[in-house]
Amino acid sequence: MIYRVSSAHEEKDNRLFSVSTEEFLGDSDGNLRALKIVETVFANGKFEPVPGTEKEIPADFVFLAMGFTGPEKSPLLTQLEVEVDDRGTIKRDSNFAANDEGIFVTGDAGRGQSLIVWAIAEGRSTAAAVDRYLTGDSQLPSPIEPTTRQLMV
Incomplete structure (x- = not known):
């Protein structure tokens, strides 16, 4: 199943849902050329592959998002x-700084398990905080604060 996102699709960014990667496929030089995927259904408390739905999708670069x-x-x-909180993440202040001078914390280390888009946004904000720390000011974008949380539905 593919949900449409027009601007992403204009750039050839298809979004595949309910699929599982079975294998990375390489060319004769050992470079990634494709992913072998299979559609899945949720049955008996886990995702099960649907026989006959295997296919290859071309790929030359893959980002891995792991637990x-x-x-x-x-x-x-x-x-x-550095201090660690009850959740096992590194404590940080409103400038992404840890309790130890000159140490900054971003992404999963400070937020906990999250999506890569949060890590990217935090990386940008932390870069601005480090710039302010080193130079006293920053013109870099700072899209989120360390305490920003996703919308809850």
Whole structure:
């Protein structure tokens, strides 16, 4: 099934729903050339492939959006002495800054698991915050605040 978004479709950006990637397909040089996908239905509490619906879609670049449970509890976090909240994300202030001077937190590390569009927006806003920190001012766009949340329906 394809839901239409006119401006995206004008740019050849088809949106496929209820499909699962089965395989990355490469060319003879080992470069990505396509994805093998299959339609799915939700049955018995999980998504099941629909036999006979497999197809290839051309691709030369793929973004992977993976599940996330918080930043890795590594020696780096310990060394930086950043504070972590009850959800396991790194605490930050209204300028995306952690409690340790000169450390900024953006994306899933500060927000928690979310969509890539939030990480992109936060990356832009954090770049503006870092610019202000380093130069005292910024002309960079800052589309969201660290406390901005998605609309709830």
